[in-house]
Amino acid sequence: MTFSPALEERFAKLLTSYPAGRTRSAVVPMLLYAQDELGWVSRELIEEVARRTGVTAVQVDEVIGYYSMLRRHPIGKHLVQVCTNICCMVVGGQDLFEHASKTLGVGHKGTTTDGLFTLEEVECMGACSWAPAIQVGYDFHHQVTPERFDRLIEGLRNAEAETRKV
Amino acid sequence: MLYNEPSPLEVKVVTRRFGKPDSEKIDTYLADEGYEAFKKTLTLTPEAIIDELKASSLRGRGGAGFPTGLKWSFVPRNTGKPAYIICNSDESEPGTCKDRLLMENDPHQLIEGMLIAGWTVRSPAGYIFIRGEYRYLIDIVDRAVAEAYERGFLGKNILGSGWDHDIYTHTGAGAYECGEESALLESLEGKRGIPRLKPPFPAVVGAFQCPTILNNCETFSAIPAIFRQGAEWFASLGPPKNGGTRMMCVSGHVNKPGVYELPLGFPLMRLINEVCGGMRNGKKLKAVIPGGSSSPCLRAEECDIGLDFDSIAKAKSMAGSGGIVVLDEDTDIVGLALRTIKFYQHESCGWCIPCREGTTWLKKILERYHGGGGREKDIDLIHEIAKGMFGRTFCALGDAAAMPTYTFIEKFRDEFEAYLQKSRPKQIPELALL
Amino acid sequence: MADLVTFTIDGRQVQAAPRTLLITAAKQAGIEIPAFCYYDGFSLQAACRMCLVEIEKTPKLQVACTTPVTEGMVVRTDSPQVAAARKGMLELLLTNHPLDCPVCDKGGECELQDMVFRYGAGESRFVETKQHVDERQWSPVVFYDKPRCILCYRCVRVCDEGLGVGALGVGDRGSASEIIPNRGDHLECDECGACIDICPVGALTSGTYRYQTRPWEMDHVGTICTFCSNGCKTTLGVRNGEITRANNRDKSGVNGEFLCVKGRYGFDFNHHPERLTAPLVRVNGKLAPASWAQALATVGKKFAEVKQRGGKFGVIGSNHTTNEENYYLQNFARQALGTSNIDHRRTGDVATLIDALHGHAGALATTADLYTTPAALIIGSDLSQQHPFLAWQLRANFRHHQAKVFAITSGPIREDRYAAKTMRAAEGEELTAVESFREHLAQQKSLVILFGDSIKGDAVRKLVAFGDSLGIPVSYVPLVDYSNSRGASDMGVLPDLLPGYHGVREAGLEPGLAYDAILSATDLDALYVVQENPFAKTPLASTGAFVVVQDLFLTETAERADVVLPAASAYEKAGTVTNVCGEVQKLKAGAKTMGAKTDLEIMGLISKEMGVSIGIWKHDTVFAEVRKSVPGYNVALPVVETGGAAPTFPVNGRVPLEDRPDLISSDRNTLFLSGTLGRYSKMLTSVLEYPGKLYGQPVETELEMKEAQNT
Ligand SMILES: Cc1cc2nc3c(=O)[nH]c(=O)nc-3n(C[C@H](O)[C@H](O)[C@H](O)COP(=O)(O)O)c2cc1C
Ligand code: SF4
Ligand code: FES
Secondary structure (H helix, E strand, O other): OOOOHHHHHHHHHHHOOOOOOOHHHHHHHHHHHHHHHHOOOOHHHHHHHHHHHOOOHHHHHHHHHHOOOOOOOOOOOEEEEEEOOHHHHOOOHHHHHHHHHHHHOOOOOOEOOOOOEEEEEEOOOOOHHHOOOEEEOOEEEOOOOHHHHHHHHHHHHHHHHHHHHO | OOOOOOOOOOOOOOOOOOOOOOOOOHHHHHHOOOOHHHHHHOOOOHHHHHHHHHHHOOEOOOOOOOEHHHHHHOOOOOOOOOOEEEEEEOOOOOOOOOHHHHHHHOHHHHHHHHHHHHHHOOOOEEEEEEOHHHHHHHHHHHHHHHHHHHOOOOEOOHHHOOOOEEEEEEEOOOOHHHHOHHHHHHHHOOOOOOOOOOOOOOOOOOHHHOOEEEEEHHHHHHHHHHHHHOHHHHHHHOOOOOOOEEEEEEEEOEOOOEEEEEEOOEEHHHHHHHHOOOEHHHOOEEEEEOOOOOOOOEEHHHOOOEEOHHHHHHOOOOOOOOEEEEEEOOOOHHHHHHHHHHHHHHHOOOOOHHHHHHHHHHHHHHHHHHHHHOOHHHHHHHHHHHHHHOOOOOOHHHHHHHHHHHHHHHHOHHHHHHHHHHOOOOOOOOOOOO | OOOOEEEEEOOEEEEEOOOOEHHHHHHHOOOOOOOOOOOOOOOOOOOOOOOEEEEOOOOOOEEOOOOEOOOOOEEEOOOHHHHHHHHHHHHHHHHOOOOOHHHOOOOOOOHHHHHHHHHOOOOOOOOOOOOOOOOEEOOOOEEEOHHHOOOOOHHHHHHHHHOOOOOEEEEOOHHHOEEEEOEOOEOOOOOOOHHHHHOOOOOEEEOOOOOOOOHHHOEEEEEEOOOEOOOOEEEEEEEOOEEEEEEOOOOOOOOOOOOOHHHHHHHHHHHOOOOOOOOEEEEOOEEEEOOHHHHHHHHHHHHHHHHHOOOOEEEEOOOOOOHHHHHHHHHHHHHHHOOOOEEOOEOOOHHHHHHHOOOOOOOEOOHHHHHHOOEEEEEOOOHHHHOHHHHHHHHHHHHHHOOEEEEEEOOOOHHHHOOOEEEEOOOOOHHHHHHHHHHHHHOOOOEEEEEOOOOOOHHHHHHHHHHHHOOOOEEEEEOOOEOOHHHHHHOOOOOOEEHHHEEHHHHOOOOOOOHHHHHHOOOOOEEEEEOOOHHHOOOOOOOOOEEEEEEOOOOHHHHOOOEEEEEOOHHHOOEEEEOOOOEEEEEOOOOOOOOOEOHHHHHHHHHHHHOOOOOOOOHHHHHHHHHHHOOOOOOOHHHHHOOOOEEOOOOOOOOOOOOOHHHEOOOOOOOOOOHHHHHOOHHHHHHHHOOOOOOOOOOOOHHHHHHHHOO
16 A cells, blocks of 8 residues: 555554564554544555564454554544533533534534535543543544534635635 | 633642643743752652652542652552553543643643652653543654754663653543543553552553552642742642642532632632632532542532542542532423433443443433432442442452442432422333243 | 562561562562453553552553562552552443343453452442444354453453464443454454453353353363374363363463364364264275174174284384384284384384484474473474464464574575564575574574475484584474374384384394385285275285275275275364473373274274283273383373473484485374364364465564564
């Protein structure tokens, strides 16, 4: 498999970041960084990471099943994650998730028909003091109200429409 | 960038540079006594460094509150193997959001803390394990690490000491259990985050089967101040055996939730009323979860305590990770118990029976109970299952799931009972046999 | 041995070696601590929490499977708290278990059933819905039923640590955790089925046995596998005279947990539809069914006639028949037929090794030695493929005792992964390569050398000279192919050697024709072939010879025969076989095939027809004679009778043999091939035809494995 030069560079660095003979350590970062670029983890990627790190495919497979951020299927362009864990929940996180679900018209792990958004209810994301929080991609949004949520989604939709026009 | 207004009551030690322009840059850090502590430790013997740490009575900020100096003293010397430094920035305990600020606002302070640890055991390398969701922090920390290399604080022959040291960031990928130190090490080695058998503890056999210093991000970040301003000063900030300050992450029903740095032992009620501006909407306090979601909750009348490890332990809870969730009178305890167990069920690594099956069963009962299908005997059943898990699981996650659950029942049984009145009983089949 | 520690368990003072795990120490004291995940010999998991016990001065219950005993420790395994914990674990385990025991293969031999029976949790408080996951097929032989799985990780460990394959892993997380195969949705592996056997419940089931029968409907017959030379004990599950499964039920054989795909699944040749059930006699150029009386009379008459006129016989023995049969066969040839033209397909040079070792004591390694000798050198064999049990022994030796394994082979082998040093050398070049190992080898306390068929004739003598020059005790294993290859050699199914490696001249005979000469002779009058298929490779030169073949199937050789006599398989008879390491083990008849007779009986009956007497044709009687007259075979009867493996030590003197390295060649069978027999196992052929690839070479870094070992 070939990756972007930036990713290849990252891989090269990863493979030398650990003590000699410990390239297996690079498995999780490689999978996550590759997923960032490719959107998901394919069987091909599994075999590739196994080959590059010198482990067996099943050892890579084991890892993918374990970590909740690694996924075996493509998702929408923007991953919208709403935290409903206790700190967010007690200040409206659960309601926010339900609102998001209505706005996007999909449930947990659902992807909008235009392929723009995938919604996910997630565990605590480390924004408890500024709850309720969501992440869109890797970007945090704090103290999100239903109105702010809708504005955010609309903004992303408009941006997409712009790029389509160009 | 700060996410909440600081409080005038704060005692700023680890957060003292927060809010300064370019606080994450090495020049800002160097202009504010940056790396001075490390330079000082370069002249000290490992024993002297560890003694100083012990004298500071710094206790781990990751959850267990273990004395840091003592932990470092367990790292065997002259094993012929290298020793590694691991920073636990997995920060996933619900209620906790401080390591994130430390890495975002003052990554050099963390690097300096790790350098001191590295120098103490003459370690060749350190790894900062950052939860995958904090991707933006990896870039920030990587930039800081690169700056430290440029200025000679990392790399070969650091400051002419003849000692080489590298620091790398390492990403997690979504797993609370990887915050548990031995599961973290497995994850660092490219495996599933399944905890290891202990003993041996990581100090003796840790990363890559070598001796290891493993601490929380805030723990490392507190270390430069100790060597700059002295162990005695640090110890005197808090009550005996509870040195220093702590970043208290307050969330829930207060007017001004936020992360505040306060000395250990700071009164919980003052934190709520003075630092956080009191209860939201003038509501009454019902309960506080004092140390992240795994700590047993305190009823309002139990909250007259100081926020240090020993005082909270005396109140039969734990200071844990410093995540303080304040709950008002309207809080639905059953819903809270359900959401809590859902979390642990989702995050159980699945290795051992009691945690894997116990959390799943509890979740199912609570879901049904919460959904209106509760039976009176479920209350005792929940309590028994949680008690049956406690102390019998492979790692502490099982305890972390059990403790809040049985405590909610013990302290708010009336709310569970009241729920029964609300419920529209669903027909539950009674199974006579298996 | 270090001083014992004394501790108290359930009020009794007992002793154990220091560092013994509590669970083992308790067992030694006769106290059972229940466990699912703990499994002797494999890495510790402490996952099932069934073994929780009370230890005085520790507030929480402790797991007995990882806690070593210490002096003065006070343990309770019988307290109410412990009972409650066990019951609690079982109740939790059952919450998502389908409880489909009535249709589960494991019903009746399930450890979960037994535990619930013994420790409670018969009543459940669980009223929620269970999670169903469909059963999956991973290979022709392996099926996985997730809801039944209790996640004890035994399968994962036996595959990785035991076999060195590592085809299984743990997927997903938490309550969704499950066992996963190495190729996403299917397995690429040795198909040995060890995972199925070791599974305490019915989560892993076997393609051949599933839904066939209930365990209690079968007779369980412990016998020896008939395929390769490693001599694994296998327990046949026999119902109505037919074998329905083979496994390691009681783990009492030399092989412990181990069985390969052949031992576990290859038995189905036994009831292959093409099995011969009646003698065939050539009439008008065509083989036609005949009665036993008719067929035997034809053979007896012809043999007597050829003998009388001083005609030329050839006799080809088998690598599969018992020691008794081989012994009887050479008697039959030399006395009844009066010929020295007897041989078998030699797959390794045992005779030259015996000769080269004259004057050496204890220089033949047993299978048990492979687990204890501190170092091993493999020469010219892909051990995991060709001698899987020996490979298992070495791997266990490495894991448990940090044994140093060295290898010189022509291609990569699985042992490379953990070997201390390996080297590639072309066949025939191994003895040059071995010099570069000298320094490493000489540092070892003792060494066992396992060598394949490329070391033969003079090379064997050179190898022994090399071993002698190391200055350390060295023992040897000549790697032969089949279940009784070793026995055929030891019993004198050779043209120049009598049983026990005595020269034929000692008995006043001249050496006869060897295997190749028998086949190429143009003037042979009669050829007698016992369970061997020489014509598969070489046609018979004597077109006019009268050919008698005893076999299970109509092989290429049988097709050319004038009389074909249906023989019983090793699963259908008693008698003994000698494995690759020279250990004698007893067969037990399990199955029955209508119409077949044992080779021993057939030989007896033919000699009777010929009117000559060469002794009673009963296995016990012949074995008694073997014990008396074959040097080294005077083995302890109780050992053999109780299913043990008795080591043999043939003559320790010169062997007057003619070096014939050209006659020695291994069939290089792999895990899925075994000469002619393997062709008739549908299971083995289906595995070979399965779309998924079979297991190749592992890629895990050597270092990692070694690193893991050091902890
Ligand atoms: C289930 C579980 C999750 C944990 N998560 C974290 C975490 O996210 N961050 C952390 O620093 N420590 C966490 N810990 C505690 C660590 O195991 C370890 O005690 C700590 O990192 C040691 O550092 P300290 O001594 O500086 O506190 C967790 C422990 C358990 C049992
Ligand atoms: S308690 Fe058991 S299942 Fe839970 S996280 Fe720890 S080891 Fe895994
Ligand atoms: S045998 Fe001890 S935990 Fe399973």
